[in-house]
Amino acid sequence: MSNALSRILETRDWLLADGATGxxxxxxxxxxxxxxELWNEEHPDRIKKLYQLAVDAGSxxxxxxxxxxxxxxxKLHDAGNRARELSRMAAEIGREVADASDRDIxxxxxxxxxxxxxxxxxxxxxxxxxxxxxxxxxxxKEGGADVLWLETISAPEEYKAxxxxxxRADMPWCGTMSFDTAGRTMMGVTSAQMVDMVEGLANPxxxxxxxxxxxxxxxxxxxxGFSAHGSDRPFIxxxxxxxxxxxxxxxxxxxxxELMAEYAVLARDAGATIIGGxxxxxxxxxxxxxxxxxxxxxxxxxxxxxxxxKLGGFSSSSDGTGADEPAPxxxxxxxxx
Numbered sequence: 001m002s003n004a005l006s007r008i009l010e011t012r013d014w015l016l017a018d019g020a021t022g023x024x025x026x027x028x029x030x031x032x033x034x035x036x037e038l039w040n041e042e043h044p045d046r047i048k049k050l051y052q053l054a055v056d057a058g059s060x061x062x063x064x065x066x067x068x069x070x071x072x073x074x075k076l077h078d079a080g081n082r083a084r085e086l087s088r089m090a091a092e093i094g095r096e097v098a099d100a101s102d103r104d105i106x107x108x109x110x111x112x113x114x115x116x117x118x119x120x121x122x123x124x125x126x127x128x129x130x131x132x133x134x135x136x137x138x139x140x141k142e143g144g145a146d147v148l149w150l151e152t153i154s155a156p157e158e159y160k161a162x163x164x165x166x167x168r169a170d171m172p173w174c175g176t177m178s179f180d181t182a183g184r185t186m187m188g189v190t191s192a193q194m195v196d197m198v199e200g201l202a203n204p205x206x207x208x209x210x211x212x213x214x215x216x217x218x219x220x221x222x223x224x225g226f227s228a229h230g231s232d233r234p235f236i237x238x239x240x241x242x243x244x245x246x247x248x249x250x251x252x253x254x255x256x257x258e259l260m261a262e263y264a265v266l267a268r269d270a271g272a273t274i275i276g277g278x279x280x281x282x283x284x285x286x287x288x289x290x291x292x293x294x295x296x297x298x299x300x301x302x303x304x305x306x307x308x309x310k311l312g313g314f315s316s317s318s319d320g321t322g323a324d325e326p327a328p329x330x331x332x333x334x335x336x337x
Contacts, residue, residue, distance in 0.1 A: 003172050004146040005106050005206055008060065009234060014268050014293055017238060017276025018054035018062035019286050021110070023253070025050065025065075035077040037069040040089035047090070051097040055105055057283040058290030061274065062097075062105070063149055064090040067112035070136045072124075076115075083132075084139035091143025098146075108149035108174070109140030111162060118157040126161050133165030141171055150175035151211050151238075154186040156197050167203035174274070176211040176236050179222045183320025190320045191225030199231060209236025212278045215243050216255060216263040217311035220270060221304060221319050227271040234273035239263055241280035243315075253280025257288035262310045264289035269299045 008015065025036050028046045040047055047065050054062040068074065069090065071083040079086070091109055098105035114132055116124035137148055148171050150162045159175060166173040177185050177194055184190055189197070191210075198208045208231075210222045219239035226235050242255025255263075260277060267275045275293070277285055308314065 003206075004104070005061070005108075005172060005174075008104055008106065009206075009273065012060075013273065015060040015106075015274045016058055016264075016286065016290050016293065017108075017236075017274050018059045019057075019277040019281030019283070020241070020279050021050065021063065021065060021067060023280050024053065024282065035068060035074065035079065036065055037067075037074065037086045037090065038077065038079065040065055040086050040093065044089070044093055047093050048097060051094050053283045054286060055097060055101055057286035059276070059286055060104070060106060061108055061276070062094065063108045063110040063151070064094045064140065064143075064145060065110070066090040066136065066140060067110045067151065069139075070111070070114055070132050072114040072116055072132055073112070084135050084142075087136045087139030088143040091140045091145040095144035106146045107144065108147050109137070109143075109145030111136055111140070111148055111150045112152055113154065113158055118155055126157065129158060129161035130165045130168070133162045134168045137166055137169035137171055141169055145171075147171070147206065148173040150205075152176070152178045154178060154189070156187070156189055156193075159197065160201065163201045163203045163205070173205050174207045174236060175205045176209045176238060178212040179210050179218070179320065180213040181320075182316040182318045183218070183221065183225075191222045192229040195226055195229040195231050198233065204233070207234035207236050207274055209238070209272065209274070211236070211238035212240060214315045215240055215312070216259065217307055217314050218316075220263065220266055220302070220307045220311065221314060223267060223270045223272050224302075224304070224307075225319065227301065235271055236274045236276075237267035237270075237272035238274075238276045238278045239267075240278045241282070241285055244280065255280060255285070257285050259311065260285040261288040261292035265292050265296050265299075266302050266307060266310060268293060269302055271301065
């Protein structure tokens with residue numbers, strides 16, 4: 001299969017990825033506890049709208065509605081035997097949207113975690129995980145995904161299993177982890193350790209980085225950690241639109257389009273090549289991010305103080321590396337109500 005993402009990366013110094021999947025689908029009527037992947041069959045028009053929103057807002061790349069589309073996750077919805085089928089549907093809808101665009105759009109087949117703890121602490125073995133990821137990868141490949149996109153991973157064992165599975169599927173891939181525990185993933189991985197892990201893989205990703213986590217500022221600190229440790233591979237930054245708050249019975253992310261525009265420019269200047277949003281990131285955020293990336297000149301690599309000043313600081317004093325110097329404290333965000 002031709003590597004569409006690599007070809008675009010050869011001619012661009014940044015790409016805009018998409019925003020939130022869940023936030024947008026909840027706005028379209030998805031209920032808490034439902035499997036979004038079933039909408040690939042039940043409401044393909046809404047999934048097409050999800051993808052189109054990103055393209056219309058300026059995204060060069062969007063993720064398919066297949067984050068929880070592996071057998072381990074789908075079994076919770078009595079659909080464990082439909083992983084390949086539902087993932088194929090997600091990619092097919094994406095292929096239709098991308099092919100109808102008048103510019104090059106990358107369809108990235110989203111692959112999320114299995115939801116299981118790895119042995120010896122849990123039931124998931126390396127071999128089982130490889131099979132689970134391989135099945136989903138084949139479905140996304142059949143549906144026409146340009147690249148596989150592993151995301152929101154916490155355990156290095158899971159990242160490595162996915163890399164092996166994607167090699168079996170003969171598909172290029174990208175992979176991000178979620179650094180949501182004082183600068184580390186839930187399983188204790190630091191930004192530097194991720195760089196070392198990626199560089200040691202037999203089948204490394206085209207690009208790697210961070211997604212989700214706590215907020216844009218914390219994610220920026222992780223991206224700066226990637227850059228400081230050094231790698232020739234493109235970095236990915238896909239941060240949440242601010243911090244979640246419970247308002248009138250719903251989760252609301254407080255990041256404004258202006259804040260996400262600042263984040264996008266900071267991420268680019270910090271060395272990220274593929275820049276997007278995660279939870280809470282809507283079309284209006286993406287449009288502002290695109291405009292900022294197109295109109296604001298590249299600047300010097302930002303410091304932690306720069307990030308704190310523009311994005312509001314960090315959720316913890318530690319960046320996960322064990323350094324003694326505290327990070328800047330959280331400050332008031334510059335935003336419009």
